[in-house]
Amino acid sequence: MTPVVVIMLVYFLLMFAIGYWAKSRIRSSKDFLVAGQTLGFFVMAIGTFSSIQSGFGMIGHTANTYSWGVQALVAAAFLVPLAFALSWFLLGSRLYRLARKYEVYSVPDVIRIRYPGKAAHVSMSVAMFVGSVAYMTAQVTATGVIVSLIFDTSVSTGAIIGSAVVAVYTVAGGMLAGAWTDFIQGLLMVGLSVGAFFVATGTVGGWGSMLTTISNYDLDFLRLDASQPLTYVYTFVLLAILGIAAQPQLITKFLMLRSSSELKWGALVAALAYGITTLFALGVGLSVRALTIQGRAPELENVDNTATWFLDNMVSPVFAGFVLAGLLAAIMSSSNSFIAVGASSLMRDLTGALGITVRNEVRWARLASVFVVACALVFTLYLSQVVFLLGALGFAAFAAAIFGPLALGLYWRRATGLATAVAISFGIVANLVTTALTSQEIITIPDYIEAGGFITVVGILIFIVVSVALPSRACADRFTEMHDMRSPTSTAAE
Template sequence: MTAAVPLQAIPIADSPYVIVFGSLYLLLVLAIGAWGYMQTESTSDFLITGKSIGTWVLALTAFSVIQSGFGFVGGPELVYSFGTTSLWIFFTAPLGFLVAWALLAKRMRILADIRDVLTLPDGMYVRYESQWVRGLTAVAVVVGVIAYLATNLAALQYVMRAIFGIPVTWGLLVGALILLLYSMLGGMIAGVWTDFVQALTMIVGSVLVFAFALSFGGGMENISRNLATADPALISPFGALGTPEQAVFVALGWWILFSIGSAGQPHLITKFYMSRNLKILRWGAPIAACTYAVSSLLAFSTGLSMRAMVEAGEVAAPQNASVVGPVFVLEYTPGVVAGLILAALLAAIMSTSDSFLNIGAAAVSRDIPRALGRPIEDDRTELRVTQVALAGMTVLSVLVVAASDTLVGILGTIGWGFFAAAFFAVAALGLNWKAATKEGAIAAIVGGLAVNLFYSALPRVADALGMVALRDAVLGLYPFPESFPVGTVALLVAIALFVGVSLLTGARARNAVPADIAALIER
């Protein structure tokens, strides 16, 4: 999940501990990148770490790329705005790890052994034996990565400003340069270990902030009393989602998006290629789910405590709900804790950006050329082209952030739901159902993305262009309550198309699946 944008109201830290922790983290990032460079000898090393990571590293890496900056920025914003109602997201997200592990972990790891696969489009080509599926998957990866990367860099510039007190433009340039250096040097090896460090930091920091936030709010009893006095809906599991019937319907939509949709996130599921062996996959899901739940204590406690104290008139309301987490940490916790958490936020943004950069660059250098029938045959050349593509995507994302906040906001609508709709059906269902066909995969990718772009991005584009009538017309066509996530609709449409078209075109699909892939699906 990405951090929310905008973050302009984050104050500049005045504690030396914040600068110390931030500086140490950036030095650590560069050191990990240099170490990763010495470990990288092939494209396989660069993209999937040579299948070398163990249980705890895999699990904590998976948790950290999903949590990202959301736990520190987007999470407190949701809790502050909607109270306990927003906990539907936090309760359902950990289940996503169980779904992803159950449907994909073993199969994707075996796939990396029996076939030459390094990327998600590689795996989908092997499954469906279709360059169209490979190409569409690669294009969807590139579009999603640019969107995610732009929103992460937009957040990064303000985090750099908060830590070091530098202008946001310099924060963007310096942060992007450090990200580029360690990504180009170390590839996924550097990213995995940075994710691991981030995960440990976030877990420790979340527990500390949870304790300070409860104390700040006067304990849960006082927090609940203040919220209930202001608005009983803030302490209801469904209160901020409309009527009871509508609330259950919307809550179900969020559950589907964040639990089932996890198995469509390429930056998560490609981690399964990297595991040392099948045995280490056994405990990965519960470890990732539990650590995610612990890290969510930060969002839960800061959002509720800040809202309760604002409603009680004890503190001033923040300029923007998106800065509730950073403001609380910077103003109401000791400097050591603030430094630790801001370093974790910096780590979250940069390590997740590194994961996106690697899968996006691989799509440009490996998957799209192969889909077009022009593969790069030499491994060293492919590695260098991947690194150049990585640099190009970083520069493009920096230009997007520098050029327009509106464009960043439009791209920000292409996120979790975009990937869930594009990849859940073709990957999670396709590797478990022999009757799935390439026609079903193509229909699912195109249909899911079309719904997502039409209802999410198009209204933002129309609004930016002053085409209010078009925006209202598109929004008027949305058949569900406004609070029901578009990503869920796109995901369900993709699943329906995948199953329906596969059944229509799959008379010989069972026999058409290669023997080794059929055996994998049956495991």
């Protein structure tokens, strides 16, 4: 048994142990879906960052850094810590208040309370379920790749093993297990990123020597306009910043805090942790580029193999084992959040919107969790031709569908349920249609347009325009009631 396999088995056992511990504490759907509102700021913040920092953030950013240069991280990472500050500013205190005043366990719950009528609630519930299965499918595929590398299996077998591990501890312990495994996984990611940065830059003589090697060969590779058009790069920045504040796995974490004092330092912890994990892509991506220039690494035909080539060829098996465990942690920490979000949308939100009463919510939440994982596995194993379409329903669709209705809606009394339903429909349909048409080469999008970011900003415009053009007195009254705001006349009379 190789050291890598031993490390992975220990990691899996730790996850199972947390799931078993959490299972003994699950008494209600509140425990299962929002960890019983027991989390402190450190666990919540590390869990939040780790559920956002997915496999794409670690492996994909490394590949793009190797291929595009530093501009890849300008586009997708260096400004992302601001997203955590914005999330805490925009959502922190308002969601905390809602969670204490109402029974709020999910994004559709927030929408139900903010907007009267069923349209907004139903459309957000459907969007959550579809988006969660889509996101899970992408994570299952990535899990399959990593597990197959470690255990020398096929990608399909790897996907089944990895999904089974996540499913076991999430189904057993819900978000209580999810939050604590996210916490452990987040710490692992921070540690591996710092280690990988120094090991990677060390292989080419350190940070300064690495940059000298690259700049002597091609200084333009390190420029902001190295390869991708600047409009594309900065639209990606907007997608990342606005999109993160609209991801359900982040939003629901605010509903899990145990007291208001836990809000203060969470943004700093999450932003710092995310910033530190950017070191992985920065160090590994640029060092492999420098190794290629020195002739010590081949020019990689598939840039997605940048991280795995580095681990295979430049570090010890034990260190590679820890890094692979960290990469798997990045994927799993996103997966378990979406299992819980998808289960909640199916068992609680959709049924509630349709007027169906669910008894024994914990049992149904567990069954719904299994159903979400099963859907993702079926798509991955048997319907691979639609996986790319599901990918379009992940991050960008959530960004376009949620930012306006939730982040703006919590502050703006003119926001309406109709605008919410329109923005959600637009976000999902526009991302799906764009992906389908471009993949079939029916339309060609200019290379300076980052479609996901563009759809997100148009979604915000649509939300504002529809809210102003078709105002709703009921939605404005609900806003007043939700925030316990009194009109000046009633206050004066009192």
